[in-house]
Amino acid sequence: MRVGLTGGIASGKSTVSAILVELGAVLIDGDALAREVVEPGTPGLQQVVDAFGTGVLTADGDLDRPALGAIVFADEARRKELEAIIHPLVFERIVELEASATPDDLVVHDIPLLAESGRAPTFDAVVVVDVPVETQVERMLTQRGMTREDAEARVRAQATREDRLAIATHVIDNTGTLEDLRRRVLEVHADLTGPAA
Template structure:
């Protein structure tokens, strides 16, 4: 039996590292961010729909989606964000369903969904793993690792679900305030438990 797992965490919480550890252990990881890029790649119906909704100024000179321009547009305007999500989310959902259907029958299938707490799909998973880190640590990581300003980091955190909202949906919490070894131990224990249910 396939075990369906939702994986989420705030920006710079360490979710990508957790996702990589789960994949190393044998989980089939379906990355919603990666799919969100694929469904609006140049030449796709998804990109055409975004251009139709927001205009050609969301394209780069070579016809790709201008992520920075779109990001600036939707982070400042909740209505624009909803309109963008209405295009992208169904396309991502369809692709993730196709990938899950291709997984082995007894797999642990991990859906890596940054905005899981926001999109209301928690009930469709057997377990929800939340990677947790305090906001101050998230800000520090974005400033140090990504070169963002403190204001950019704080506004990105503010645009996501709160830490409390994410923790409220968790069946498993990964505390990412320690070392990589600490993180790996927690994730491997959770994987072993989930694999035992498959």
């Protein structure tokens, strides 16, 4: 079974994917792949530098994510330009990873921008990790040290909470404790892997 897992920034999606991996799921992590395709020496990093200039590189030649983020989160056209470079490269890697999974595997695609991509219908199920916007912003302030302005800009750059919930076949509320979250993930996992799945 192929499952799309999504949620807004700071919703706790990474925690949910880690629990699913503990339960035996094969994880295809869009964020991790997006980092992988722009590692030093990759054609992806060269394309980003060609588009955005050497100012998006650190002294060591790595991608300077904060510098690039400052450009793309302030300008939607530049963000779309970056996505046009990264998304096809990530998609190639996803195809490779999926081909290596067995038919019995629960293959979970961790895709931050699933609602934006229009790819929800390509999955057997869509799991949305859900928290209110205020919770997302608060977590970015306290856990990531962002300014309120930056945090709110990141939220605005993504699909709305309503857009994500509209594509969900399963919703995981993450406003409670870690134990509450684990219990809900176990329920969803059982539903996805049970006899009816």
